[in-house]
Amino acid sequence: xxxxxxxxxxxxxxxxxxxxxxxxxxxxxxxxxxxxxxxxxxxxxxxxxxxxxxxxxxxxxxxxxxxxxxxxxxxxxxxxxxxxxxxxxxxxxxxxxxxxxxxxxxxxxxxxxxxxxxxxxxxxxxxxxxxxxxxxxxxxxxxxxxxxxxxxxxxxxxxxxxxxxxxxxxxxxxxxxxxxxxxxxxxxxxxxxxxxxxxxxxxxxxxxxxxxxxxxxxxxxxxxxxxxxxxxxxxxxxxxxxxxxxxxxxxxxxxxxxxxxxxxxxxxxxxxxxxxxxxxxxxxxxxxxxxxxxxxxxxxxxxxxxxxxxxxxxxxxxxxxxxxxxxxxxxxxxxxxxxxxxxxxxxxxxx
Ligand code: FES
Ligand SMILES: [Fe+2]
Numbered sequence: 001x002x003x004x005x006x007x008x009x010x011x012x013x014x015x016x017x018x019x020x021x022x023x024x025x026x027x028x029x030x031x032x033x034x035x036x037x038x039x040x041x042x043x044x045x046x047x048x049x050x051x052x053x054x055x056x057x058x059x060x061x062x063x064x065x066x067x068x069x070x071x072x073x074x075x076x077x078x079x080x081x082x083x084x085x086x087x088x089x090x091x092x093x094x095x096x097x098x099x100x101x102x103x104x105x106x107x108x109x110x111x112x113x114x115x116x117x118x119x120x121x122x123x124x125x126x127x128x129x130x131x132x133x134x135x136x137x138x139x140x141x142x143x144x145x146x147x148x149x150x151x152x153x154x155x156x157x158x159x160x161x162x163x164x165x166x167x168x169x170x171x172x173x174x175x176x177x178x179x180x181x182x183x184x185x186x187x188x189x190x191x192x193x194x195x196x197x198x199x200x201x202x203x204x205x206x207x208x209x210x211x212x213x214x215x216x217x218x219x220x221x222x223x224x225x226x227x228x229x230x231x232x233x234x235x236x237x238x239x240x241x242x243x244x245x246x247x248x249x250x251x252x253x254x255x256x257x258x259x260x261x262x263x264x265x266x267x268x269x270x271x272x273x274x275x276x277x278x279x280x281x282x283x284x285x286x287x288x289x290x291x292x293x294x295x296x297x298x299x300x301x302x303x304x305x306x307x308x309x310x311x312x313x314x315x316x317x318x319x320x321x322x323x324x325x326x327x328x329x330x331x332x333x334x335x336x337x338x339x340x341x342x343x344x345x346x347x348x349x350x351x
Contacts, residue, residue, distance in 0.1 A: 007227075007339070010117055013030060015037060025064060032263075054071065055074070129255075129275070154228075168296055170295070172292070199240075209278035217237055217238075219235060220234050221234075231256060235253035252278055257273050274289050
């Protein structure tokens with residue numbers, strides 16, 4: 001299978017944090033394709049194939065002249081739509097002198113890119129982060145890891161609460177309630193693994209920030225929004241309290257979003273942000289959260305990079321299947337179904 005054939009293309013993926021893209025040419029590989037990102041003078045973000053159609057020089061090695069990208073080899077210039085507007089030394093512009101441009105939308109401090117069928121690029125399909133920007137919710141964002149593993153090893157991991165007690169011993173490992181079985185729900189757009197630990201003592205962070213006087217019912221929901229965005233909804237309410245959304249919002253609650261974009265078949269961009277309804281405005285809590293989750297995701301990174309090396313050696317992803325693999329298996333099946341439904345692959349010119 002070609003590398004790009006391994007990815008769902010008709011989806012919005014995070015290309016970058018907003019802050020990463022400015023008036024410099026930023027090379028970035030997404031879904032196996034080399035792109036160059038920049039902003040026009042009015043701030044509009046642009047994504048182009050990072051390859052000059054003349055001698056294939058990466059455009060990111062050139063420079064920005066106003067809103068135009070000038071190739072660093074012989075100076076051909078391209079606008080933000082990928083049209084060549086200037087060829088040094090000759091007036092006519094060859095018809096093939098153009099590069100592919102990709103739709104970008106800026107939302108949640110992120111730049112979202114669409115690399116599939118342009119006719120389907122509806123911004124309404126961008127992931128909804130319901131609590132983003134709401135009063136009473138604190139945000140930690142701008143976080144990133146580069147992970148040398150196939151994105152499906154990460155989607156496995158993000159609907160797999162069972163690894164937490166082992167991989168995350170030094171970080172979030174005991175917040176879980178490891179002995180309580182995980183339930184699974186899924187439909188065509190999401191896979192969710194979750195558990196409730198009922199009438200139990202609040203874990204330390206809840207004791208510190210949750211204002212609980214007695215026992216709590218606490219939850220963990222691991223949602224994978226297909227193909228590659230996920231969030232963990234973690235929190236507690238007073239034991240026996242209402243479990244609807246408003247009830248949960250009035251308890252102790254946080255959301256950790258992990259937004260994955262395949263870089264190549266063997267590497268993944270991992271963008272993450274965190275929302276919480278406690279300790280709002282407390283800079284030291286922001287810093288603690290940033291540190292804790294960065295360490296936590298580095299623990300995932302370390303094991304998933306080691307797993308990738310073994311997968312490359314053996315050519316398989318597992319020799320034994322366990323009951324805990326139900327959610328990851330379901331996710332892989334649904335993602336493969338999405339990929340299959342896109343065949344024949346949408347027409348994207350070589351740019
Ligand atoms: S390679 Fe870009 S102008 Fe020649
Ligand atoms: Fe993990």
